[in-house]
Amino acid sequence: MQVDLQTIALKPLRNTFKHIEKRFGDKVASRYQEATYDLQPTDNFHYRPTWDPTREIHDVGRTKIVLKDWYVLKDPRQFYYGTYTQARARQQDAIEKSFDFIEERGLENSLNAEVKAIALKTLMPLRHVAWGANMNNNMMAAYAYGTALNQACTYASFDHLGIAQYLTRLGLALGDVDSLKAGKASWETDADWQPLRQFVEETLITRDVMELFVAQNFALDGLLYPLVYKEAVDGVWAVKSGPTIGMMTVFMADWQAETAKWVDAVLKAAAAESPENKALLSEWASAWAQKAKAALVPVSKIALGVEADAALADVSFALQERAKKIGIELNF
Amino acid sequence: MDMNVKKKLGLKERYHLMTRDLAWDATYQKEEEIYPQLAYEGIKIHDWDKWEDPFRLTVDAYWKYQAEKERKLYAIIDAFAQNNGHLTVTDARYVNALKLWLNGITPLEYEAHKGYARLGREFKGVGASVACQMQSIDELRHAQTQIHAMSNYNRFYNGLDDWHHKADRMWYYSVPKSFFEDALSAGPFEFITAISFSFEYVLTNLLFVPFVSGAAYNGDMAAMTFGFSAQSDESRHMTLGLEVIKFMLEQDPQNVPIVQGWIDKWCWRGVRLLTLVGMMQDYMLPKRVMSWKEAWEIYFEGNGMALFNDLARYGIKVPECVEQVRKEKEHITHQAWLTFNSANFLTNFHTWIPSKEELDWLDAKYPDTFPKYYRPRFEYFQKLEDEGKPFFTAGLPRVCQLCQIPVFYTEPDDPTQLAYEEGTYMGEKFQFCSTFCHKIFDNEPEKFVQSWIPPHQIFQGNCFPEGTNPTVEGFDPIRNVAAYYDIEWGRENGPFVGSEDQKNFAKWRDQTTKN
């Protein structure tokens, strides 16, 4: 039997904001819609930016991609601030419990010594790759046109900083401050890491918002994350040493799957709009994936040893599959 | 089994590992290409590592604490909507304060989000970058939670539904819009001085207290809860403002005059912008919190001045404008409300003449000026209204080139004399409200000649709907400007008395209280 509660229902004058109604019709809107669509000002800007006098403060011209409406790049996860932070807080809670579990039982000490060493060698320099990813997504957040894209890039940049901090925590748990120092030294001077560092530094001077999106969020992360967290952590390392490291990096594994949905949706919508967009995105994806793959060869050897080539081939194939679904040509 | 004895890390060291240790010195690309905005303002930073983190929040802690606040906030927003919470406000005039907020302030929260995102990327020091990134995402939070908190009001009251279109076009929203676009178009060091220091530290209580306390005093649970939920965000922002100013001043003595110039500019610009907020707190809150004059005395003349005492050791001086602001605090809110009340055919919020009790309150709060200069005006206009001949301004005003406020300001020492300040640049004349706005213009004329000034745009014919022919017989410029603004004529404009808002509120109150 249902308890039939009565409330006083007043007749509202309207269901939502005018700009939302123009897009979706006269009905109650979702929180994501009200928080996202047309939030960015669009008209009658007063002053040209001193940091880019040839364009306006908000300008579609900060990329070669052309869209009639930048809000086609909506986020399939429908993250606005509230849902983003609450989703991440749930993940954070689970990870916190994992770290506690491991540390209380001293499980980091019963790890296979060889795997532990490889893990530190692989993961510590990735702290810096994550910082580069944070910087790049920040760039996109700052200069992307339209709140749909800018907002999601803000969350991505935060995620990357969070990843860098989880890696730092892992380093302190499995090793200590010296492990972090060694990782930074490798990043700065070891031959194996220079191609990747060179790649990252090249992204740091890439100023086309959508090209950078492709380079960082599709090409690099699309290869790096499955390579490290699927092939190595949950693959080869887990076989030898159990799930301990995977528990510490579960955020990264889960995050990659979730984020790929967003990345692919953005690229799919952009590519679908015009053959010019599709050609540009294909060109960028191919060029940057080629560079990323080459840069990851020595890294994959550190992480996976003899399994490196096969693993890199697997993740490259998976990226190809994504490209097909997105509707771009990926040759690398 | 060997138990490694690990070095116990202090909080500061641990946070450094979590933040500034993540960066490295690039060698494959030039630093100035990775950070192209750091040199052109003339600010010298020799050692970003001297930055002291104003707060230490790792991302996972941020997620946890903020999510907790979001859960609580949205539970209240949901309950508010379900229970017709809007009917608990003191009276429906209050909703007009929310219209000013959603149209005038909320877009600025988004622009702050963008501005800090830029700084997060363009600042080299990781400490500074991370603090800016946190502020960036906080400001996005504020924009979105404000929209959500006010969403229910939009369903029942007019003037809240079209902020995207209105904020970019209407004659008074150009005041906050131009303010923030001035900051956004500036370099990173000016932006952070303008917003983190002048706005978020020096002047923050003068924006926050009126709106949020106003909500609390007037039974607006939604906006009040937003405000309390945002308080700890604002604390972080204040600490960032203080740190950044000290950091710049300590990095190089030659930064001092540049920073001083920005402090002078942005304190003035901030105070001018706050005219509208002061007006709101003196006139638009049925249950008033405190007068603008009182707020200024507490938050600036008290707290703010203490801050400048702190900064004196760097050679920073109190902005010269404070003396004029001190005199003006007796006048500007009354002058502003009189302005809007005579122009409410072209606003998307309602106005009204204060009741006798409200006039008495204003007499008491402004004993030196209100009884003499302003009460007689309101009583005169009330008389005309009672006779069915309300007074309206029959034309467009002279507006300040810099702050874009119609010049209703009077000479600081003569409240019977409008302020007339003008200047020339490249053979063209420009009008101002004050020597301070004039000076800001003179320092950056190439910027401020670009101002999109609403009355001038109207006179250029740029504020009519597309395809309008202004030369036809019987052309009504006001109705056509209203059409460009997309004003729902007779519904969202005009006086409160007789408005749909007023009628509906009374009807709904009855519906929920009478049988």
Place this chain on the structure above:
Amino acid sequence: MAVAAVSEYKFASRDSLDKFHGNQLLFVGWDKHLMFYGTAAFPLPPSMKFSDLFVGPLAQYYGAHPDFAKIDWSAVTWLSGNQPFKPDYDKSLAENGIGHKDCLRFQTPGLDGLFGICF
């Protein structure tokens, strides 16, 4: 260049004369009459006869004031750019040397507004 910028920062004035379709902007304030919150702004042809201001734009903007009907324009004093100014009522704005975005103030001694507070 006064504005610090990464590259050249120079833009056309948003309100240059050429943008007003043959009109110029003129501001005309009536001193000591604060019933009107601010100073009137008008787009006017430079060829407009000065005295046409009185029955046209000024009457439109300031006419609601009880003092307005009593104004003796021959006794009115003027300022232009806050300096004493003696316009020739029979000549045009342009002939009087009134430029784009100039600001005039007129004073009507003896007609000092209401309530002794210049309202």
